[in-house]
Every structure is written in C-alpha cells, then in structure tokens.
Amino acid sequence: MDQDMKGWFTERSPMWPGQAFSLKVNKVLLDTHSKFQHIQVFESSHYGKVLSLDGAIQFTERDEASYQEMITFLPINCHPAPKKVLVVGGGDGGVVRELARHPGVEQVIQCEIDDQVVEACKTHVPSLGCGFSNPKLTLYTGDGAEFLKTTTEKFDIIITDASDPVVSGEDEAESTKDGPAASLFNEDYYSRMKDRLASGGILCCQGESIWLHAELITRLVGKCREIFPVVEYAFTCTPTYPAGQIGFILCSNNPATNFREPVTVWDEGKAENMGLKYYNAAIHRAAFVLPTFISSQLCKTK
C-alpha cells in the first residue's frame, strides 16, 4: 500500500505511535543540530514554511494562527488587567507576536531554552519571527523551569508554549528520550508557576491532544486541581498537529475566574478587524466544550 514519498517530510513520534503525517517539501531552508535538538525549517508545497524540532512539526504558516491566537488570548482575555506576561518557550515568536496585539499588555518577559530556534525563525520565517521585534519584550535564553526558580518577579499571565516532553532518539527509530521541554510537564513546574503568579494570576500551558494523551492530560489536570482553585482544559484545531487538535491547561489563582466567559470580549467582527484568523469570543467559549469520552474523565478529577 506504500506510495512514493520522495521529497516529503514525514513526522513520526513515540508520542503518537502507528501514525505519520507528511508534507511535501519544496525547499529545505535549514537543517541543523543545536545543543538541544534537531532544527529543520522548510518551505512546503501547500502549507507555507514549516518548523520541525526533533522531527515534530511545531508550526506551518497555513494553520499556526489556530494555535498562537488561542494559547495567547484564552488566558489574556480572562484576566481583567494582563499587564505583565511571562512566556516560557515559544521560540518561534508566534505568542509574542500575538501579545503585541493586546493594548493592555505592558511588559513581556520570554524565556526560551534554544536561541538557535529564535534565530532560525527570525531569519527564515519572518511571519512568526517578527514577534521578537515586540518593543515590550525582554528575551532570556535558558530553561524555563530554572528561570522560575531564580526570578523574583511576579506575573499576571504565564504562557508555557512548549514542545512535546518526549521525542524520538535519533539513533534507533523506535527509541525515546526526554526532549528539552520535559521539565515543563510535571506538577513541580506548575507549583513553581503558581509561586510566580501575581494576585489573580492566570497560566496557560500547551496540553497535548485528548485523542493521544488522555492519560497525561487527566493526570496533569488532576494535579493542577490540587494546586489551583480554578483549572480548565480547552482545545484548538490545528490540522498539522498530531490528531489535528491540541489542548491547553488553564489555571487561575483567583477563585472567581470563569475561563469559559472572557472578560475582554472580541466578537467576530472585532476579531476580524484586528487581523485574527481563528480566535473570537464564541470560539473562546466553545474551546472548553469537550467530547463525552474526555469530559467525563476530567470531571472525575474534580
């Protein structure tokens, strides 16, 4: 049943065994190894430019808005005054690009572990890399979990835009190893974030796929419910992520936060005028509505 796939990029991962997704490659723009990971940027035939880290697609230009807008505005629009924002990860520049749209955001601190990812996107994908010219941004290079231990600052919002915790080893097709984002998927990391949240602070973390990682999600959401008074799980539809969906874990240290109803309401007309492709207030509300199979499972963690 195989077909000729020469000139295609194929994504496989131990985090989603038995399936693969491929994009046709027009031109390889970068193929290098940093201290942390294998970085590839290519121009695809139908999805614009694509960034892959350790063989996993991080974005395509065609559908990245569905991820970048949602991981940014789900938390931002639930906070009445999101002045000071910390971004952990997000080395492609998409989240800080989105943050520049919001007039209430006064200061953005970003901590990305791999400066070669930042350089790759600034050089090869200006549609995302432009985010780093956000004048409110201070960018640090380092491990986000370590940064949270050492910083004394407090934030209204913390966004963790991480890659997957587990990646393929390069030597054997089926071996696995911790990726550079492994330290961002455990309860210790969530406790550290809580320590760095200002009063009424909110966090939003990349939360994998309900179709592929229900166990990881249920465990993390359960742990978060021991730490925070308000915890919700939302999702967005991003065709080029595995299973076509990716979720977010949202936590608030303000018991009055209702994530399902944004305090800043951008209806469809307003969203379109702002240049948003995916996010609007109705999508915000709908993002928390989950299929029966996962909703009933997450309810049990309450």
Next chain:
Amino acid sequence: MDQDMKGWFTERSPMWPGQAFSLKVNKVLLDTHSKFQHIQVFESSHYGKVLSLDGAIQFTERDEASYQEMITFLPINCHPAPKKVLVVGGGDGGVVRELARHPGVEQVIQCEIDDQVVEACKTHVPSLGCGFSNPKLTLYTGDGAEFLKTTTEKFDIIITDASDPVVSGEDEAESTKDGPAASLFNEDYYSRMKDRLASGGILCCQGESIWLHAELITRLVGKCREIFPVVEYAFTCTPTYPAGQIGFILCSNNPATNFREPVTVWDEGKAENMGLKYYNAAIHRAAFVLPTFISSQLCKTK
C-alpha cells in the same frame, strides 16, 4: 527527510494536495475493486480496523464515533419528531447503528451505491457493520441522487453520508476523476432532497473540511441558502480525516428550526449512559461555532 514506511498505509488525494497521512498496518483484511471503487479494509496497529475507499480513509474504529454520532444526532436532535429517516451513502453501517439508539426513529431507509462496501463492513468490521441489523432498516442498493428522483416517499430527516466527490485516478498518481459520490455535492442534489422532505424536514450532509475546501463549502452553503430558509454549517474533530476535521451542511425547511439549540437535549451524563463517546448537548451547540476565517466568509452568503 524520508523515513522507511514499509508496512504502512498512506493516504494522499488531489482533494488535499501536498499532505499525506499514514497508518501502520498489522494485517490487510480485504483489498478488492468493486464496480465503483477500490475497497480496502485493514487492521491498523493503533487505530483498530480501517476502511479505505479509492485510497481515502472512511473510518478508523478509534475515532469513528466523532463522525457517526455527530452526522446522526446533529439533525435528529433538532427535529421534534424524527420518525422517518433516509440515509444516502453510509455503507459502513455507522449512521444506521447510531439511529438505532434513538427511540423516536420508527423507520430507516438507506440507499448505498456499493453493496460491496456493506458486505465488507458486515464481514470484517462488525463494530460498524452491526448497524445493518437495525430492525427498522430497509436497505436499497443504488445511486442516492437517482433514488431521490424516483421515490415518492417523504422523510423527516435525510442524512447524506458521502465519500469525497473527487478521487485519485489509479493509473497516474496525480490524475483525478469523479468518485461515486460526485452527484451528492451539487445544488441539484440539494433541491431533490428538499422535494423529499416532509413538512419541518431537516437534512444533514457530509460537508468536507473548512481548512481544505473553504471554497466548495462557501459555494454549497450559499446555494443552500437560496433553497432552504435555515442553513448552518457545523463540524466535528475526527483525527484520521484530512486536517483532522470534517463538517456538515444542515438545512431545514422549517423557518423556526434553530440548529444551535437541540430540541432533544442529551447532557453529558445522559450521553455517557447511552454509550455515546463524542456527542452531547454541549458539543452539539459548540459544533456550530467556527473560526473567524471561515465564519466571516460564510456570513457573506447570508
């Protein structure tokens, strides 16, 4: 960037160029050509059994509920008395399996063009093929568009569970041809369905993906708005469909129909007790909430 993909099934189509999705194959159960199409059934490593028609995945056991439940209960639960139902296509048995759950459905007529698909699923995939033992079902073999021309019956609900209108030619990798479902994607077909709807009748048709076929969807929804007083577009998330999503065009000849609010409300607990894996009343409502890029486009057809 290629990897060894021996022992994998790979889906490519001229309807979604430049991308491919692959599943690992444990065992091929059927590989045959009917009068209409290339039928393949295989046992995958992680997605259960899979049906492919002309190289396009029709279902996997792991995620089929997200499609079958939604294409069935979005229309059914918006009709106060959905007694008589016509299913066009649906040769895998999934829709008629779902219809058996609903106590208000008294009679189901199905018209499937390819009886070899029906036999394939009855023999190899009883989890879907079991649908054909629905005692309320009368199954005809034939073209749905022709059936609508000749039948004198009227229906409360018409569900069109079609494959894609365009498929790959088998001789040259990049050639295209009309598939057996081509006659189900034009305004003439929608007019014929309208003629066969009883008073207050509702229809729901497979409506492709907002990420891949925005132009086709906008055109069809626009045409439907010339024919029916109420037209809506909804979607569901099915990881193994291209772009991870598939939509539905819903039309009613009752101007009072509000598709966004089901008249039969199955909340999450009820849905879970009924054995539903995906559908519930909240998911029903959220299915009509679309991202800004497509929502603004469809609004213009109003």
